[in-house]
Amino acid sequence: xxxxxxxLNGNQEDRLGNxxxxxxxxxRQQWTPEAQRYTAWKVYVQDEFLRSLVSIDFKVHVRSxxxxxxxxxxxxxxxxxxxxxxxxxxxxxxDPENIFGSxxxxxxxxxxxxxxxxKSEIAKDGKGRVEIIININYYRT
Numbered sequence: 001x002x003x004x005x006x007x008l009n010g011n012q013e014d015r016l017g018n019x020x021x022x023x024x025x026x027x028r029q030q031w032t033p034e035a036q037r038y039t040a041w042k043v044y045v046q047d048e049f050l051r052s053l054v055s056i057d058f059k060v061h062v063r064s065x066x067x068x069x070x071x072x073x074x075x076x077x078x079x080x081x082x083x084x085x086x087x088x089x090x091x092x093x094x095d096p097e098n099i100f101g102s103x104x105x106x107x108x109x110x111x112x113x114x115x116x117x118x119k120s121e122i123a124k125d126g127k128g129r130v131e132i133i134i135n136i137n138y139y140r141t
Contacts, residue, residue, distance in 0.1 A: 001137050006052030008103075008130040010089070012044035013037075018128040019086060021094030022101035038102070045106035046071055072134070073109040080113060080136045086120035089128030096120040103132065 010017040020041040029035055049071055074080055086099055100118045104111045123129070 001135060003136075004049070004052070004132075004134040006049055006132055008045060008048050008132065010128045012040050014128075016089055016127045018089050018093040019099045019130050020102060021098030022105055023098075041102060042106035045103055049107055070107060070109040072107050072136075074111075074113050074136065077138055078113060078136055079115070079139050080108070080111075080134060082107075082114060082116035082132065082134045084116070084118045084133075085131045086118060087123035087127065087129045087131075088120060089123060089126055091122065093120075093128075099130065103130065107134075 008019060009015045011020050020038060023034060023038045025032065025035045025038075072080070082100070082104060084100055084103060086093075086096055096118045099120075100116065104114055104116075108114055
């Protein structure tokens with residue numbers, strides 16, 4: 001089993017702000033400011049994940065990012081569980097389910113074998129953040 005844990009502090013625009021929820025856009029809407037902001041959020045999530053790795057297999061991760069544009073590619077015999085705990089800066093935040101989706105969208109090439117959970121609360125210190133734990137296991141098919 002492999003386990004990864006890291007914290008996203010705020011977002012790419014405000015390190016104390018709230019996490020950015022997943023959005024759904026058609027192909028023609030990809031260049032809207034909202035879509036560009038979401039793309040920047042996904043890059044921020046990927047960068048923070050890669051920064052958190054102590055012993056990164058550079059070749060594997062660079063190849064994965066170049067081909068898949070995502071740092072985690074599950075093999076067919078792998079299952080992942082991602083549990084997140086969201087601390088909101090304030091009460092103007094997105095849906096916790098869409099925060100989970102945006103992080104999964106940023107990190108996983110194929111999230112077909114991804115399970116997980118999310119919890120959220122207002123941060124007592126007013127600092128928005130997301131604490132993330134990812135477990136990847138092999139299983140027999």
